[in-house]
Amino acid sequence: MNVAICGYGAGNVRSVEIAFRRLGAELTDDVGAADLAVLPGVGSARAAMAGLRERGHDVALRERFDDGRPIFGICLGLQLGLDWTEEDGGVDGLGLVPGRSSRLLEGRVPRMGWAEVDDRGAFYFAHSYAAETPHATAWSEGVVAEARFGSFFGCQFHPEKSGALGALYLEEALSLSRV
Amino acid sequence: MVKGVKFKGLRDVGDPVELGAAYSDAGADELVFLDIKATLGDRPTLVELVRRVAERLAIPFTVGGGVRSADDAERLLQAGADKVGVNSAALARPELITELAERLGSQAVVVAIDAEGGRVRSHAGTLSAGRDATEWAREAEQRGAGEILLTSIDADGTREGYDLQLTAAVAGAVSLPVIASGGAGNARHVAEALGIAQAALLASILHENPQRLASLREEVRELGVPVR
Numbered sequence: 001m002n003v004a005i006c007g008y009g010a011g012n013v014r015s016v017e018i019a020f021r022r023l024g025a026e027l028t029d030d031v032g033a034a035d036l037a038v039l040p041g042v043g044s045a046r047a048a049m050a051g052l053r054e055r056g057h058d059v060a061l062r063e064r065f066d067d068g069r070p071i072f073g074i075c076l077g078l079q080l081g082l083d084w085t086e087e088d089g090g091v092d093g094l095g096l097v098p099g100r101s102s103r104l105l106e107g108r109v110p111r112m113g114w115a116e117v118d119d120r121g122a123f124y125f126a127h128s129y130a131a132e133t134p135h136a137t138a139w140s141e142g143v144v145a146e147a148r149f150g151s152f153f154g155c156q157f158h159p160e161k162s163g164a165l166g167a168l169y170l171e172e173a174l175s176l177s178r179v
Numbered sequence: 180m181v182k183g184v185k186f187k188g189l190r191d192v193g194d195p196v197e198l199g200a201a202y203s204d205a206g207a208d209e210l211v212f213l214d215i216k217a218t219l220g221d222r223p224t225l226v227e228l229v230r231r232v233a234e235r236l237a238i239p240f241t242v243g244g245g246v247r248s249a250d251d252a253e254r255l256l257q258a259g260a261d262k263v264g265v266n267s268a269a270l271a272r273p274e275l276i277t278e279l280a281e282r283l284g285s286q287a288v289v290v291a292i293d294a295e296g297g298r299v300r301s302h303a304g305t306l307s308a309g310r311d312a313t314e315w316a317r318e319a320e321q322r323g324a325g326e327i328l329l330t331s332i333d334a335d336g337t338r339e340g341y342d343l344q345l346t347a348a349v350a351g352a353v354s355l356p357v358i359a360s361g362g363a364g365n366a367r368h369v370a371e372a373l374g375i376a377q378a379a380l381l382a383s384i385l386h387e388n389p390q391r392l393a394s395l396r397e398e399v400r401e402l403g404v405p406v407r
Contacts, residue, residue: 010253010256010282010283011253011256011257011283011284011287012256012257012259012260012261012287014230014233014257014258014259015233015236015240015259015261018233018234018259019237042256042283042284042287043282043283043284044281044284076284108354108355108356108377109354109355110285110286110325110326110355110356112286112325112326112356112377113208113356113377113378114208114407122407124208124209124238124239126239126261126262126286126325127286128284128285128286128325158239158261160237161237161238161239161261162237162238163203163206163237163238164237166237167237
């Protein structure tokens with residue numbers, strides 16, 4: 001099982017790498033050929049999209065999506081899968097999943113910390129923007145926690161930072177690429 | 180790894196890699212690692228140590244100490260930190276907060292405030308910053324901070340309870356999440372702090388026995404405060 005983590009030149013992708021290696025996955029740089037492509041969630045939307053384009057990941061991910069091969073987005077990675085985000089004055093996403101993301105308006109922002117996701121237990125969140133999509137599959141305190149559309153699968157929380165429950169969740173993401 | 184009382188009398192409490200792993204395994208919500216000598220000794224933060232700790236964690240990891248530029252911060256994030264804490268360098272040059280937020284996103288920028296009698300102190304508490312804690316917290320928010328780590332020097336290491344007055348003043352002044360730090364001695368203290376702040380930091384009472392975390396969590400829950 002090999003996993004390509006689509007870095008875009010910013011932030012901490014090491015936690016995601018460590019978490020997948022712990023589950024026995026091998027890491028590869030080949031986004032096109034990997035069993036699973038992971039879009040990690042670090043930094044800001046504009047810089048992330050620019051970094052993805054620079055590396056040609058935007059094209060590789062679109063091809064994967066059209067071929068029905070799994071892509072897993074974490075946090076900002078989920079938001080980048082949508083059409084558009086309000087962040088940084090408005091940035092076009094990869095447009096794989098219908099929807100957009102907008103700034104959180106309620107509570108303390110950034111929304112940081114552990115929160116329940118439906119009845120699945122608590123996961124760790126750290127975000128100022130959230131997805132709005134008809135393809136949401138889980139919620140946390142009124143915020144979209146997970147969305148699935150075609151071969152794209154994304155979560156707003158950080159499973160790589162969510163202890164044992166997070167590890168189980170990543171296993172589920174890995175199992176998608178076994179089908 | 181060291182811990183003191185009111186920022187003084189530092190004693191060795193163990194290996195940071197082993198302690199970090201023990202906390203992650205014991206169910207801690209988050210790990211905060213502050214290299215307090217990085218500012219005092221004027222040496223760069225120990226990126227290698229962060230790499231080794233990160234290898235063993237499955238929880239959020241904040242690292243502070245000696246961060247003076249966005250490049251310093253980026254190195255820590257690449258080594259496996261999720262957030263960086265800034266303190267003295269941000270007091271000396273507040274624009275640093277904005278530079279970090281633009282490069283890393285606000286969610287990765289923790290402004291650590293050490294306060295004594297409501298006034299901010301820098302360089303691990305050794306110097307007066309000549310500012311009010313609430314006023315500095317508000318400025319940090321405007322400049323792009325994502326979280327405030329508020330440590331009361333008066334309460335630090337005393338195990339007599341968090342400085343609730345200071346915590347309430349700062350939490351009321353900003354709309355950012357505030358982490359209360361300094362003074363935890365028992366579950367009641369943690370419950371009190373969580374009534375005001377969004378998170379409560381524990382150090383002294385856990386360093387001796389990381390396994391105590393699970394029972395402490397249960398006691399806090401019994402006091403009616405929802406925790407994971």
